[in-house]
Amino acid sequence: MKIHEYQAKELFKEAGVAVPDGVATSSVEEAVKAAEEMKANGTNLFVVKAQIHAGGRGKGRTKKNNAKGVILCRSIDEVREAAESLLGDTLVTIQTGEEGQEVKTIYVTDGVDIEKEFYLGILLDRANSQNVIMVSTEGGVEIEKVAEETPEKIVKEWVEPGMELFPSQARRLAFALGFEGAAFKKAVKFIMALYNFYVDTDANMVEINPLVLTTDDDVMALDAKVTFDGNALYRHKDIVELRDTSEENPIELEASKFDLNYIKLDGNVGCMVNGAGLAMATMDIIKLSGGEPANFLDVGGGANVETVKNGFRIILDDKNVKAILINIFGGIVRCDRVANGVIEAVKDPEIADKVKNVPIIVRLQGTNAEEAKEIIDNSDLNVISAVLLKEAAEEVSKVLAA
Numbered sequence: 001m002k003i004h005e006y007q008a009k010e011l012f013k014e015a016g017v018a019v020p021d022g023v024a025t026s027s028v029e030e031a032v033k034a035a036e037e038m039k040a041n042g043t044n045l046f047v048v049k050a051q052i053h054a055g056g057r058g059k060g061r062t063k064k065n066n067a068k069g070v071i072l073c074r075s076i077d078e079v080r081e082a083a084e085s086l087l088g089d090t091l092v093t094i095q096t097g098e099e100g101q102e103v104k105t106i107y108v109t110d111g112v113d114i115e116k117e118f119y120l121g122i123l124l125d126r127a128n129s130q131n132v133i134m135v136s137t138e139g140g141v142e143i144e145k146v147a148e149e150t151p152e153k154i155v156k157e158w159v160e161p162g163m164e165l166f167p168s169q170a171r172r173l174a175f176a177l178g179f180e181g182a183a184f185k186k187a188v189k190f191i192m193a194l195y196n197f198y199v200d201t202d203a204n205m206v207e208i209n210p211l212v213l214t215t216d217d218d219v220m221a222l223d224a225k226v227t228f229d230g231n232a233l234y235r236h237k238d239i240v241e242l243r244d245t246s247e248e249n250p251i252e253l254e255a256s257k258f259d260l261n262y263i264k265l266d267g268n269v270g271c272m273v274n275g276a277g278l279a280m281a282t283m284d285i286i287k288l289s290g291g292e293p294a295n296f297l298d299v300g301g302g303a304n305v306e307t308v309k310n311g312f313r314i315i316l317d318d319k320n321v322k323a324i325l326i327n328i329f330g331g332i333v334r335c336d337r338v339a340n341g342v343i344e345a346v347k348d349p350e351i352a353d354k355v356k357n358v359p360i361i362v363r364l365q366g367t368n369a370e371e372a373k374e375i376i377d378n379s380d381l382n383v384i385s386a387v388l389l390k391e392a393a394e395e396v397s398k399v400l401a402a
């Protein structure tokens with residue numbers, strides 16, 4: 001689960017991770033009021049930042065007003081202008097895709113005099129089964145680019161899950177970034193507090209780009225990208241409340257309501273599969289047969305009429321879908337039951353109307369597979385049966401060529 005920058009920074013503050021002050025709002029007047037209060041406290045530089053679940057805002061532009069997603073302001077009037085130009089407009093960044101994301105909230109925050117920008121990321125290193133803290137002196141730049149071109153500029157420390165980060169490790173990281181004196185101590189404290197935050201909140205990833213050294217020798221996070229492990233959210237009621245479903249893909253959201261694991265892709269062959277591994281293999285086979293998967297969809301172990309119906313609804317919501325490949329392994333759930341489920345689902349008037357021009361290829365393997373094939377072959381619906389995955393793939397390419 002993703003959250004907004006301003007939400008991450010509020011959590012950081014509670015966890016003792018240094019951030020500039022700021023106020024999130026969806027009204028121009030409140031933005032101005034916040035800036036006035038900040039000015040009364042001695043601030044002369046403000047930054048107005050679009051709050052969307054995507055990065056690259058600083059280099060992004062809004063569609064209508066051509067405004068940047070991160071705007072430096074030197075006066076209250078400039079804050080007003082920035083707020084007006086962002087709120088309600090659609091911001092396009094390299095991470096949003098062409099359609100962009102509507103800016104519903106902005107964050108008015110203290111502008112910081114930056115001495116130097118750094119990168120800091122914490123995530124699970126799957127290859128080592130350990131948490132990894134990565135830092136780089138190349139802050140403010142895309143870290144993927146640094147990793148590719150100058151990997152030696154990324155310094156890492158690993159921590160065994162369940163163990164704590166040693167202060168000596170945080171010191172090594174702060175040293176690698178070139179911190180000295182008072183700033184060095186602040187950097188060590190920052191890294192320790194941030195690692196504890198990552199563990200305590202069951203975060204998947206914490207990315208600070210940039211982490212900065214200010215001209216006053218302070219160390220703080222100017223940006224904050226945090227995602228949480230969905231499977232651990234039941235332990236964090238307060239974090240669940242930060243979820244902003246309006247930022248999520250509507251079809252994926254709908255799927256999650258039915259406990260279906262759906263991810264939209266760009267191809268034209270819809271897939272309905274039980275089991276994540278089989279779903280991956282099915283997507284590979286579709287590619288081999290010349291098609292492109294329109295989605296990943298794992299319907300889980302049950303595969304009953306209801307799940308199949310919901311699966312169809314979700315797949316068919318995507319107008320690119322030209323064919324649907326159902327690939328179910330009947331282990332606990334018998335294939336004949338799945339076959340009947342598919343037929344019943346396709347007869348549902350709402351689905352029947354949508355699948356008129358979308359051939360369905362069904363491959364059922366496992367318990368009672370033969371009976372299942374017979375059931376499908378004897379139905380008068382637009383459903384093609386296959387026994388082998390290869391055959392199913394051939395049927396898909398025939399259908400696509402037709």
Ligand code: ADP
Pocket residue numbers: 020047054055056057058059070109110111112113114117140209210222223224
């Ligand atoms: P994004 O990564 O989405 O582009 P950032 O929060 O990293 O957004 O902001 C982009 C750039 O704007 C930063 O690299 C930094 O140079 C500048 N910036 C962001 N927040 C502040 C701030 N509070 N004070 C001064 N500069 C800032």
Ligand code: MG
Pocket residue numbers: 055056209210223
């Ligand atoms: Mg950033």
